[in-house]
Amino acid sequence: MLSKKSDYALRTIVYLALHREETLSTRKISEKLQIPYKFLTQIMLELSRKEIISSKRGSRGGIFLKKNPEKITLLEVVEAVDGPFAIHHCSADSNEPCFFARNCPIKENLSKLEHSARQVLNNITIDKISSEYLKEKEA
Numbered sequence: 393m394l395s396k397k398s399d400y401a402l403r404t405i406v407y408l409a410l411h412r413e414e415t416l417s418t419r420k421i422s423e424k425l426q427i428p429y430k431f432l433t434q435i436m437l438e439l440s441r442k443e444i445i446s447s448k449r450g451s452r453g454g455i456f457l458k459k460n461p462e463k464i465t466l467l468e469v470v471e472a473v474d475g476p477f478a479i480h481h482c483s484a485d486s487n488e489p490c491f492f493a494r495n496c497p498i499k500e501n502l503s504k505l506e507h508s509a510r511q512v513l514n515n516i517t518i519d520k521i522s523s524e525y526l527k528e529k530e531a
Contacts, residue, residue: 394470400427401435401473402466408445409461409522415447415454435473442472461522467513477513479506 394402403425408416418436422429436455439445446458457464471477480502482490492498 395474397431397435397473398470400425400432401439401469403427404432404435405439405444405457405461405464405469405518406522406525408455408457409464409518410525412457412461415452415456417454421455438473439469442468444469444472461519462517464518465514466516466518466521467510469518470513477506477510479509 404421404427407421407425418433419429421427422432425432427435436445436447440447443458444464445455447453447455467477480499482496482499490496
């Protein structure tokens with residue numbers, strides 16, 4: 393399951409993609425998407441550090457996408473705010489005791505699932521999601 397932080401980050405990036413011609417304030421995004429302002433501010437900082445978004449100061453300032461939405465994947469956004477994507481935390485990898493450490497039936501299967509999930513997240517772009525949203529909205 394994706395974290396709340398990833399969910400908020402994805403919603404924010406899609407919203408920015410839908411409003412590419414504008415620079416939007418964090419406050420406005422927070423209100424429109426109903427995301428707690430302080431939490432969104434932290435998320436914006438992390439997305440900025442990963443150069444997914446940028447900001448402009450001044451009366452016409454605000455937040456905008458730094459990268460083309462066609463080049464931003466869901467995986468990139470998730471990892472920007474949550475670190476490396478993982479479905480399973482293996483105790484043996486952390487030197488914690490584990491009964492199955494030598495021949496783990498869990499790790500092998502969850503590793504396959506994680507690999508598949510990473511591929512899916514890496515193949516879906518923000519542009520694809522925002523385009524699908526616009527098609528649905530027009531229908």
